[in-house]
Amino acid sequence: MAATVTFDELFDPDFLTALSRWSLNAKRVAGGGRHGERLSRDLGSGIEFKDYRPYSAGDDLRAIDWNLYRRLGKVFVRLFEVEEDLPIYLMPDISGSMFLTDSGPPSVIAALRSTLALATVGLNHHDAAGLFPFSDRLQVISKPKSGHTQIMTFAKHLARLAEPGPRIETRLVTSLERLASLNLRRGLLVLVSDFFDPGGIEAIREALRPIRHRMLFVQLVRRSDAEPTLQGDVRLTDCESGDAADLTITPKILARYRAAYAKFNEDLADIARRRQAHLLKIDIEGDLIEQLSRLFEDGGYRI
Amino acid sequence: MNFANLSAGWVVAGIAGLAALLYALQRLRVRHRQVTVVTTLFWRVAAEEAPARRFVERFRHPWAYALILLIVSLLWLAFAGPQLAQTDGGSFHVLVLDGSAGMAAGSRYQDAVAALKNQVRHLAADQRQVVWSGGGVRTLLNPGEHELLLEKRLAGLAPEAAPAGVENLLRQLGASSRPGRATDVVIFGDAPVRPESLALSPNLSVARAPISTRQTGRNTGITALGVAEAESGAWDRVDVFVRVENDQKGAAAPDALRIDLDGRDIPATELRAVRGDAAKGFLLQDLPAAGGLLTVRLTAEDSLPLDNVARIRLPDKPKLKVQLSPSLDRVLRLVLAADPAIQITEAGAKVVIRKQGENVGASLPALEFVMSQGSRPAFLITHPAKLDSTAVFNQAVKAIGLKEIDAMSLAQTARRPVEVTVGTGPQWRIEVWQELLSEEFNFTRSRAFPLFIANSVRWLADTRSGYPFVAAGRPLASETLEMGDRVVDGQGRMLDPLGVPFVPERAGEIKMENSARPLAVSLLDPASTVGLVGAASNLPQPGSVGLATNPVTWLLVLALGLLGVEWYLYQTSRVP
Structure with a gap:
């Protein structure tokens, strides 16, 4: 494993320009955020009238509708729409498997570029993007912040994540549990990973239960995962754990492998479906913009 | 089926040994190829992990074993050199290697030997006999003898300064062949065989093996050397006749010859063309008839050296x-x-x-x-x-x-x-x-x-006039003596005890019973000198065993095909 992507490669102007036509469309966002372009579930001091409600102690006296009081003899206050930002929590996988180069380019390139792309789309529309990379644990690199200037900061953070380091295992379940404990404002959680947690797909399903965010699953795949080209007597070594398995590759074993891999994908799709989330498969050897464009088919991704 | 290189026992033992070796290799623990993967999750699901390190493993791939055993067995059989019995009704084959002087030109002898060995390999041992026909006839390989003996027996042989004697051999074979049994004679060489000779042996099927007819170069040779009474009438003098021929139909110049009598050079100026035509020969006149040895040599080298020298013993005719x-x-x-x-x-x-x-x-x-x-x-x-x-x-x-x-x-x-x-x-x-x-x-x-x-x-006075003409392959004849001398060997034993005309087999010397001076025998064969290339093409070629009918070829092709199958199975992960 070696260094795979540099800052310049990540912060490619052409790449970022291609993202400018895309946007995230959310009906309403949770309240408590900063001023943004999304309608909040909160009602407050906006300019567009929304509703009335009876006056209660502590309400702003400027919101009392005195005309209505004259007609009905009861005190009501006017409520207005509030526009806030959408918090986007980006969780790229930076475990050892992301850096494996034995059978093609490392997945970390596609992972980091996908993360940057989605963060940029949000930041372009005054949303807040936070970076929470994970491997054997969740790191909080940057809590959600908005503003165009954050794009540069985000790219620098991601470039540092691409530097080679010790082989680290994937602990997605642990990381999700940690994320849930942060009590973050509800927003969009983008999970960028191959989802090869040693606990299996069912452990991931359980770990996602306490997560209240809307979710976007970005699955990084490579052709050799689905159609391995191994043959003969081989010793397979897990790039993260170092565990070895001696196998004689036969058509029967290959068929079983394909079946196991297909079941894993079906389970992951089922998780996404049950959470009403989108599952985007990114072929790490394919064109990233083209693959991301499937997510923004009408120019915007409806959350 | 016979095998050219190994006995049947060795063939079977070899296959058994290979089977045992491959079985042992199959059981030995394989060395796994190291592959690092993103995850082993799905592989663990797909298969049980192989047992921990062991010296031997269970016999895991019987079909792969059978395939590789078949391939190595085919290769082993090909190495053994299988020979199919001829399907020509069991006819007996006499393979005649022409060792006459004409075969010394160029590489024809080597080509003939190579063709002979190839033919021997493809004939059953009990259905062939190899005969040498040079100055004499010699059996090189009897029926049933292993072909490896042929190599040894050919080691010291080379074309001899003798005319082709294949026709005589064919007559002997025709006379000795058993009625009702077909005998196929294959000649490896270009000894001429006249249709009349073939007609004398109707029970023989005669063919000529194809030998490369590459250009062997020009050749000039001495084709006649004889003695006659001196034209001058002097009793104690003789005239000598020399004829030189070449394959270009041209006449030789006198200075192309070097002549000596008992070591004393005779100038070429003493040569006189017969009737002024050198193509008809030269005369040396009034040489002393004192039993000297006259040697005639051609000074220029050519493709056939055997006919470049001739000798004759002059008669001893004192008054x-x-x-x-x-x-x-x-x-x-x-x-x-x-x-x-x-x-x-x-x-x-x-x-x-x-x-x-x-x-x-x-x-x-x-x-x-x-x-x-x-x-x-x-x-x-x-x-x-x-x-x-x-x-x-x-x-x-x-x-x-x-x-x-x-x-x-x-x-x-x-x-x-x-x-x-x-x-x-x-x-x-x-x-x-x-x-x-x-x-x-x-x-x-x-x-x-x-x-x-x-x-x-x-x-x-028991006057002996000598032998006017002594040539290999021709009866020894005297002008005047009917009883003649007897030819004896080195120990004085008569070689012609019945008194029939003695025929010298090859150029050299023969010893006479009552003379201390041996007679000189020369080649003097126009057919060897002039008829060098394609001396006879009137014979058909034998039914050779070519690549298409060679079992070794098919074994190798089959092994190659199976290797292709194994490669395909390996590529498709059907065999490890």
């Missing part, structure tokens, strides 16, 4: 010293003096001519004139008792020329029969009626009289 009784001087001196071969002398005489009872010449062979008393025959020939009288009689009648005498006239004059009788005695002698010398018989004035005297003296 015959005859002692003449004074009582016969008046009648015979003029006759004897007219014979250039005879010298009348008393010292060192070899033959004496006298009348009965005269004490002249003592025990020398004698021509003796006797009185015709009683039943004494007109001609009485006396020879040593160890010789056969009949043979002596037949030879003497012809040699002395008795048939030329008008015996009828003599008998009428004598009024009694004129007879020739042979008897034994201590010395050679011819007794003749003395009365025949009288005027009454008119014998002395007949044409036969000087001939009778000259022949009788020569016969009594």
Whole structure:
């Protein structure tokens, strides 16, 4: 494993320009955020009238509708729409498997570029993007912040994540549990990973239960995962754990492998479906913009 | 099925050994190829993990084992060199390697040997015999003998300075072949075979193996070297005839020859073209007939060196010293003096001519004139008792020329029969009626009289004129001697005890019984010299075993095909 992507490669102007036509469309966002372009579930001091409600102690006296009081003899206050930002929590996988180069380019390139792309789309529309990379644990690199200037900061953070380091295992379940404990404002959680947690797909399903965010699953795949080209007597070594398995590759074993891999994908799709989330498969050897464009088919991704 | 390189036992043992070796290799623990993967999650689900490190494992891939065993068995069989029995009805094959002089040109001999070995490999051992036909005939490989012996027996062989003798061999084979059994003769060489020779052996099927007819270069050779009486009439001189031919139909220049007699060079200027035409040959005149060895060489090198030298032993013809009784001087001196071969002398005489009872010449062979008393025959020939009288009689009648005498006239004059009788005695002698010398018989004035005297003296002196022409492959013949000398080997044993004409097999020397000087034998074969390339194309080619019918080829092709199958199975992960 070696260094795979540099800052310049990540912060490619052409790449970022291609993202400018895309946007995230959310009906309403949770309240408590900063001023943004999304309608909040909160009602407050906006300019567009929304509703009335009876006056209660502590309400702003400027919101009392005195005309209505004259007609009905009861005190009501006017409520207005509030526009806030959408918090986007980006969780790229930076475990050892992301850096494996034995059978093609490392997945970390596609992972980091996908993360940057989605963060940029949000930041372009005054949303807040936070970076929470994970491997054997969740790191909080940057809590959600908005503003165009954050794009540069985000790219620098991601470039540092691409530097080679010790082989680290994937602990997605642990990381999700940690994320849930942060009590973050509800927003969009983008999970960028191959989802090869040693606990299996069912452990991931359980770990996602306490997560209240809307979710976007970005699955990084490579052709050799689905159609391995191994043959003969081989010793397979897990790039993260170092565990070895001696196998004689036969058509029967290959068929079983394909079946196991297909079941894993079906389970992951089922998780996404049950959470009403989108599952985007990114072929790490394919064109990233083209693959991301499937997510923004009408120019915007409806959350 | 036979195997060229291994016995059947070795073939079976080899396959068994290979099977055991492959079985052991199958059971040995394989060395796994190291592959790092993103995750082993799905592989663990797909298969049980292989057992921990062990020296041997269970026999896991029987089909792979069977496939590789089949491939190595095919290769082993190909190495063993299987030979299919010929499907031509079991005919017997006689493979004749032509070792005559013409095969020495270029690489034809090597090509013929290579073709022979190839053919031997493809014939069953009990259905073929290999025969060498060079200066003589020799069996190189008997039926049933292993072909490896052929290599050893060919080691010291090379084309000999001898004319092609394949036709003679075919006649022998035709005479000795068993009726009802087909014999296929394949000739490896370009010895000419005339259709007449084939007709003499109808039970033989004769073919000629194809041999490369690459250009062998020009060739010039000596095709004739003979001796004749000197044209000048000198008794103790001879003329020598030399003919040089080449395959370009051109005439040789005299200076292309180097000639020596007993080591003494004879200038080329002494060569004279026959009738002014060098193509007809050259004459060397009035060489001394003293038993010298004349050697003729071609100075230029060419493609066939065997015909570039020829030798001949010149005859030894000293003058015959005859002692003449004074009582016969008046009648015979003029006759004897007219014979250039005879010298009348008393010292060192070899033959004496006298009348009965005269004490002249003592025990020398004698021509003796006797009185015709009683039943004494007109001609009485006396020879040593160890010789056969009949043979002596037949030879003497012809040699002395008795048939030329008008015996009828003599008998009428004598009024009694004129007879020739042979008897034994201590010395050679011819007794003749003395009365025949009288005027009454008119014998002395007949044409036969000087001939009778000259022949009788020569016969009594045992004059041998030598051999005018001694060539390999041709019967040894003398001009004048019917009894001739016997050819003997180095130990003095006769090589022609039956007295049939001796045929020298190859150029070299042959030793004569009564001579210390061996005769020189030369090649002198125009067919070898001129007919170098494509000497005979009238014979068909044998049914050769080519690549398509060679079982080794098919075994290798099959092994190659199975290797392809294994490669495909390996690529599709059906075999490890």
